[in-house]
Amino acid sequence: MIYLGRTHAQKQAIISEVCDDAHHAVIFHGAKTAEPYDVACPVEYRGWGDVIMYKHFYRLLEEITPTTAIILDEIMRTQNRNDLTYNCLLHYIRKAGRCTVFQYFPIIDDIENFCILADMETCGRARGHSFVALGDIAVDAIRRDYQVVDLPVAITDVDRETYLAKKDAIFSQSIKDPESLPRQVALVAGNIKAKAIDRYHAYVARNARFKAENIAVYGKAPTNAIILDPPANAITMHDHLAGQETTPAIRYMNTGLPVDVYYSNFYRGIADSMRIVYDLQKQ
Amino acid sequence: MISKNNNAVQIYTDKDVLAAARERVSYIFDRYENIVVSISGGKDSTVTAHLALTEARKRGRRVGLFFLDEEVVYQSTVEQIRYLMSLYPENTIKLWLQIEFALTNATSTEEGQLICWEAGKHKIWMRPKEPDSIQHKPWDRNKETVRDKNKGFGFYDALENFENSRNSTAFLCGIRAIESMNRWRACARNICTAGVHWGTDRKNGNVTLYPIYDWNFTDVWRYISENKIRYSKIYDYQYQIGLGLNEIRVSSLIHEKSFKALVELPRFEPKTYDRLCKRLKGIRWGNEYGKNAKVMRCRKLPDNFATWIQYRDFLLQTYQDEGKKPIFERRFSRQLNNNYVARQQCRQLVLNDYENNLPIDNQEDPLLKRVEYWRNVL
Numbered sequence: 001m002i003y004l005g006r007t008h009a010q011k012q013a014i015i016s017e018v019c020d021d022a023h024h025a026v027i028f029h030g031a032k033t034a035e036p037y038d039v040a041c042p043v044e045y046r047g048w049g050d051v052i053m054y055k056h057f058y059r060l061l062e063e064i065t066p067t068t069a070i071i072l073d074e075i076m077r078t079q080n081r082n083d084l085t086y087n088c089l090l091h092y093i094r095k096a097g098r099c100t101v102f103q104y105f106p107i108i109d110d111i112e113n114f115c116i117l118a119d120m121e122t123c124g125r126a127r128g129h130s131f132v133a134l135g136d137i138a139v140d141a142i143r144r145d146y147q148v149v150d151l152p153v154a155i156t157d158v159d160r161e162t163y164l165a166k167k168d169a170i171f172s173q174s175i176k177d178p179e180s181l182p183r184q185v186a187l188v189a190g191n192i193k194a195k196a197i198d199r200y201h202a203y204v205a206r207n208a209r210f211k212a213e214n215i216a217v218y219g220k221a222p223t224n225a226i227i228l229d230p231p232a233n234a235i236t237m238h239d240h241l242a243g244q245e246t247t248p249a250i251r252y253m254n255t256g257l258p259v260d261v262y263y264s265n266f267y268r269g270i271a272d273s274m275r276i277v278y279d280l281q282k283q
Numbered sequence: 284m285i286s287k288n289n290n291a292v293q294i295y296t297d298k299d300v301l302a303a304a305r306e307r308v309s310y311i312f313d314r315y316e317n318i319v320v321s322i323s324g325g326k327d328s329t330v331t332a333h334l335a336l337t338e339a340r341k342r343g344r345r346v347g348l349f350f351l352d353e354e355v356v357y358q359s360t361v362e363q364i365r366y367l368m369s370l371y372p373e374n375t376i377k378l379w380l381q382i383e384f385a386l387t388n389a390t391s392t393e394e395g396q397l398i399c400w401e402a403g404k405h406k407i408w409m410r411p412k413e414p415d416s417i418q419h420k421p422w423d424r425n426k427e428t429v430r431d432k433n434k435g436f437g438f439y440d441a442l443e444n445f446e447n448s449r450n451s452t453a454f455l456c457g458i459r460a461i462e463s464m465n466r467w468r469a470c471a472r473n474i475c476t477a478g479v480h481w482g483t484d485r486k487n488g489n490v491t492l493y494p495i496y497d498w499n500f501t502d503v504w505r506y507i508s509e510n511k512i513r514y515s516k517i518y519d520y521q522y523q524i525g526l527g528l529n530e531i532r533v534s535s536l537i538h539e540k541s542f543k544a545l546v547e548l549p550r551f552e553p554k555t556y557d558r559l560c561k562r563l564k565g566i567r568w569g570n571e572y573g574k575n576a577k578v579m580r581c582r583k584l585p586d587n588f589a590t591w592i593q594y595r596d597f598l599l600q601t602y603q604d605e606g607k608k609p610i611f612e613r614r615f616s617r618q619l620n621n622n623y624v625a626r627q628q629c630r631q632l633v634l635n636d637y638e639n640n641l642p643i644d645n646q647e648d649p650l651l652k653r654v655e656y657w658r659n660v661l
Contacts (some may be wrong), residue, residue, distance in 0.1 A: 054522045178653035
């Protein structure tokens with residue numbers, strides 16, 4: 001079964017039930033450190049990096065039996081459906097014959113990401129099928145549609161000129177990874193937005209360059225903090241938002257500069273794709 | 284397997300891969316009088332050889348075990364080959380080939396080639412030749428073919444001439460489709476003269492067949508475990524240091540695709556490493572920089588160059604082997620001059636790949652298109 005949108009407490013209740021008749025449980029977690037659960041049987045926690053390690057792989061293949069409860073806790077960390085880590089997880093799941101999948105949001109940034117969860121839930125039988133051809137997948141979803149709320153920030157012509165000049169400077173450097181360009185340009189826009197920051201709200205920025213008490217970095221900021229800089233990728237944004245009882249909106253400081261328009265639309269696009277997944281799975 | 288819509292997909296059937304492989308081997312024995320298994324000392328060829336030897340034993344027949352000895356291999360590989368060749372001696376024809384041929388040395392431009400088993404250098408050979416190996420070319424020298432005379436008689440020439448010296452022979456090979464798309468193409472592209480799709484036609488009515496083409500990594504290890512077959516110790520060393528599943532492999536030690544093995548070699552087999560250092564130049568360099576992104580892997584541009592084109596020109600200017608330099612110059616002059624291509628050219632120069640075994644994707648720099656896209660969006 002794929003459980004979407006569960007908080008830690010909700011996961012705990014399901015895990016207790018799943019592990020009731022298991023003699024052994026293995027919890028694979030996507031978070032850097034495991035968040036422990038209260039489980040009646042002996043339990044082993046393995047992080048994302050451990051999954052492919054030879055020293056764990058063969059031992060686990062020997063130890064996992066049909067009475068082992070396999071729990072995948074927020075394990076979707078890359079969009080490559082054929083990633084070695086997913087392949088290894090499938091080997092474990094096939095030994096157990098079933099697994100329980102927890103994921104707060106159903107996708108990373110593309111509708112096809114949901115197939116990764118489907119692969120796990122079906123012990124690999126969904127492989128090779130795209131999202132529209134998945135067929136019946138056992139999903140129990142609590143909808144976590146997030147809204148993107150633009151908070152307009154007024155800028156001057158001088159700000160616009162500064163933005164263009166700095167953007168040109170970034171593009172004239174030797175570029176090794178073009179996909180890093182929007183992230184670099186977003187920092188320029190972030191600096192322009194800094195003048196609109198007040199002391200009464202919490203903000204989240206990509207790094208600690210503002211050195212202000214109410215501006216934290218991703219991973220340390222409260223989930224309802226106003227977005228000053230977008231994070232490096234959608235996974236970081238989802239980590240920032242996930243795990244809450246009520247999903248907060250993405251409150252994005254938008255100057256109207258092209259980079260802000262791009263990021264605002266990017267997260268709106270993800271939210272739309274999520275709605276499609278929820279709606280189709282509901283049918 | 285090819286599905287109806289022409290996509291490459293794995294289709295699961297009721298038959299397990301072991302039963303299917305045994306049927307294939309049995310079919311090969313029914314159809315061919317002469318059977319030769321090519322072995323490398325790795326896990327896949329070990330399984331293929333074991334399957335063939337088991338069938339040969341059952342039928343009271345003999346199969347050839349062919350090993351083209353590159354001299355610079357792990358000691359564990361040599362021990363594995365000895366083990367396989369002595370497993371069922373009454374059913375085995377030993378074809379351990381120890382002849383002179385040229386191998387690329389990716390770790391040195393000063394000594395860009397190793398002549399394996401070079402006459403007159405027996406004092407520094409990695410080990411003495413096997414007493415019962417084939418030590419002279421077992422084919423007619425007048426009919427000998429060489430792919431590229433500039434490069435000399437190489438590994439693939441030795442393989443090709445050995446195959447061509449035989450008629451109506453089935454060569455069994457342990458490659459598996461899942462390892463790479465190229466291997467999948469080789470395994471499952473066409474129906475060969477043996478009437479199966481898991482094979483490739485060769486000259487003189489010979490055919491190369493892949494009886495374990497549909498096996499997974501785990502199937503191979505399960506077979507080894509259940510049949511209590513010995514396997515190369517290198518796998519255990521790699522297991523102990525926690526290498527990822529995609530990094531665990533037994534290969535040659537010095538060519539442009541396998542030099543990374545030198546990084547771990549002193550830990551695994553210190554004596555082999557010592558002997559290799561005496562045998563060939565560049566080994567310590569390969570040991571130090573084999574996995575370095577800025578040096579041998581050419582993944583990152585060294586700090587003192589602004590572009591890959593600059594770096595490529597520098598490497599070409601300072602390339603030591605004047606005999607091989609024109610090969611690169613001619614090749615590069617036919618290719619595009621952009622940073623995408625230049626990075627690949629740098630890799631060829633650093634790894635001394637005059638044979639073009641790491642082919643260059645000669646296209647416009649895809650990075651520029653993405654930069655333009657982002658310039659418009661942002």
